[in-house]
Structures are given as C-alpha cells and as structure tokens.
Amino acid sequence: MQILEGKKIAEAILLEVKNKITADQAHPQLGVVLVGADEASKIYVNLKGKAAEKNGIGFRKIEMADTVSEKDLLDAIYDLNADETISGIIVQLPLPEHLDKNKIIQAIDPKKDVDGFHSENIALFFSGQERFAPVFPNALMELLKSTGKNLANKKAVIICNSQEFGQTMQVALQKENITSQYFFRADMSENINVIKDADIIITACGEPNLISGEMLKDGVIIIDGGITKVGDKVLGDVDFASVQNMDGFISPVPGGVGPVTIACLLRNVYLANKAL
Secondary structure: OEEOOHHHHHHHHHHHHHHHHHHHOOOOEEEEEEEOOOHHHHHHHHHHHHHHHHOOOEEEEEEEOOOOOHHHHHHHHHHHHHOOOOOEEEEOOOOOOOOOHHHHHHHOOHHHEOOOOOHHHHHHHHOOOOOOOOHHHHHHHHHHHOOOOOOOOOEEEEEEOOHHHHHHHHHHHHOOOOEEEEEEHHHOHHHHHHHHHOOEEEEEOOOOOOEOHHHOOOOEEEEEOOOEEEOOEEEOOEOHHHHOOOOEEEOOOOOOHHHHHHHHHHHHHHHHHHHO
16 A cells, blocks of 8 residues: 655645745634643644644634533634634534534634535535635545546545535545545445445544455555544554555555645635635
C-alpha cells in the first residue's frame, strides 16, 4: 500500500491559503466555542488554533463549562455572528447531552459556518452552488484526489454511522464522476461482495479493525476517516497490518484525515472572509 500522507497534503493547502491571505492583505479570524473539558476536543481545538495563527488567520477561543445553559451558548454564538472581525465560527463537537446540537449549529450565521454543517450550506452544496464544502467530506476528497489516479467512473463504497454523512459524501464523490453507495456498519455483512468489488473504500465508523485485507480487492484506495483512541494509541477503522502488503493506497490513522480536515477548515475561513 502507498501511504497518503495527510500532513504533506495539508501543508500544500495551507501554503496556498497563507499566500492568498498575504496577497489580499486580509485579516481572517476564526471563532471557536469549546464546551466542557473533553480532552480530545481540547487537543483538536488547540491544533486548529496553532495552524490558524501559523498561516495568517486570527484565532479566538471561547471556553464554556459543560453545565452551560443553551441560552448562554446561543448568546455566545449570536455575539460572534455580530462581530465583524470574525470571519468564521465553529462549535466544537461533541456537545454535552443537554444541549440540542442541531439548534446550536443552526444558530450560526450560514455565511460564517465554516464547518459547512448549517442546513442552508448543505442545501447549497447538494445543489452545486456551494458556499463552503463541508469540511470532513472535503478532506476525504482531498486525500482521494492526492492519489493522482483518474477517478472518473470508479465505484466507491462509503461505510458510515449516519445517513446525513453518507448522502453528503455521495454528492462529493458524484462531483468527481465517481459512482457510490453507502451503508451502515450494521449492514456490512450483507454487502461483503459490494465491498470486495469497490475501487474506493471510504470509512468513518470509529471502530478499530472493522475492515481487513481479505474484504478488499488489490489496487483499492482506502480513505480511513475513523478515529478511536485505545489506550495510548489512535486507531482507524482499517486493520492496517492486514492491508499493508496489498496494492493500492491508504490514508493512515493518525496522520491522514486529521491534518487535512484542519487545512480544509482554514481554507473555508479564508473563503468566508473573502465573501464578507
């Protein structure tokens, strides 16, 4: 397997963003709301902050206790919406259970919704008039395109946990003339032949060793978007040892989707600033 090095792909995206910011003499700024003390969320927000500041994007972090009321969280979002110095806004997920995730996301000004989660931005993406590409699917597509292969008319399988992600990923693939179908982890056993026939596997389940080499054909491109922490290790959905001697491409975990996702987010911040 050839390794798709997410760090190098991310560096190329961020260099382009940084150069455009410099050329435009722009001052984009990202506002991040972090609720609670989830360690993984803290680490991820800090990585976003470091990457932003390194590449000419201001960074403002608002930390709130995990007991925060929905009203106080919404008020913080409304303040960011109204702040003309803020180009993009994200609320770091997951949120505590007492908060309505959908209501929180819909409160973000769609023009500043740089994760691309707002229903208005999803609708624009589906209709081909995207304001921002949804960040996570966009990162998976950047990794896929980095293979340098002609992807038109390839067959892709998406294995995921949500219909929303499956449908969004299908649209992203369709834009590159890739045919695809998605199914949930629970439906894998009845789709083994479909998996074996796929040219491209995209997985985002968060279940280590979900996919192994004997389930795949030689030459397959695997984009592993699953991330699970087991002890001190971070693992993807793919049993790497079972595929490493096969022909094809694979994005590693860690070092694959993570850095590219941050780069795609910051590219959206630049685009949001340019459109303001």
